[in-house]
Amino acid sequence: MRMIKGLWRWRRNPLRRRTDVAEAYAALVAAVLIVLAAPATGWAAGSLAHGALERTAQEQRAERHVVAATVTKVLPQPPIDSDPETASARDAHRRVLASWTGPDGSRHQGTLGAHPGADAGETFRIWTDDQGRLKSRPLDSATTTTHAVLAGIGAGAATAGLVDGVRRLVVWRLVRRRYAQWDLAWARAGQDWGRADADS
Template sequence: MRAITGLWRWRRNPLRRGTDLVEAWVALVALILIVVAAPVVGIVAGSLSRDALYRSVQEQHDRRHKVTATVVKKVAQPPLDPDPETSTARDAHSRVVATWKAPDGTAHRDRVVAALKTPRAGDTFPLWTDGYGHVVGRPLDRTTATTHAVLAGFGAAVALTGLVEGTRRLVVWRLVRRRYARWDHAWDIAGPDWGRTGTGS
């Protein structure tokens, strides 16, 4: 709004300098880019990210399989961790020796992390594997992918806003430097005679 007011104020002002008008135009262009272009860039970036992430979700769901594993025995836990953040995540899971059947029909037995607090032999739990029965991470879900896409779009909009504002500030800084240089030049011309008796006569 200040940019529009500035342009209107400098329209026919006899004290207007060229740099004042340029500064007002730069502010107006920056405002338009922030209000119009930043949301568009955010929406485009978010949409592209969402499409790529949804493809990744589909690929992961096609290649990863949820199987049921059976606990054979519990494995001794590592020493206690004093960090409350990591210990909370560790307490919700246990290391066990388990067996499971892969999607290709082969039987597997290995040490895995089970989402069981107190596992006993014979307990079952879900496990994600690839087509050959090797343990893999849980696939990404669409909700998480959407959240990442929204964050990517928001980040792109904020980045463009910062770029536009940084450019505006750089241009204004250069204009102010040029203005000061002109003042210094004018002062160098008028300064030696300033205040002397008979100056200009």
């Protein structure tokens, strides 16, 4: 609104310069683009990201399977770490040697992280591919939506920043032109303008 008032103010002002009007129009165009183009870009980027992530999640759900792993041996905990972040991650899991059968019937054994109270003979769920190799849990709908929303917000913010950057560049060029015009006007006025003995 302030930009529209500024543009209206310069409409019939006798002191206006072309650079003043161009600067006001640049601000108005930038405001319109930020209000319209940034949300549209964010929505488009979020929609594309959501579609791609949903396809990835469907592929992962089709290729990954939940199987039961049996704890064969509880492994000793590593030495205590003074870093609270790694210590809390260590406390949330217990290292165990476990065995499992893949969806294709193949037998596997390996070191896994189980819940803190896991004991030998206990079973827990893990994700594997068709050959029984360990895989991470497939993406769920909440994760894909969150990532898509973040992508949309990032794209919208980047668009707004780009528009504002172009506006600032245009204003910088206009100000430089204005200063050049002032220098030219002062040169035309002459070095002795305003002196008492210059007959001015």
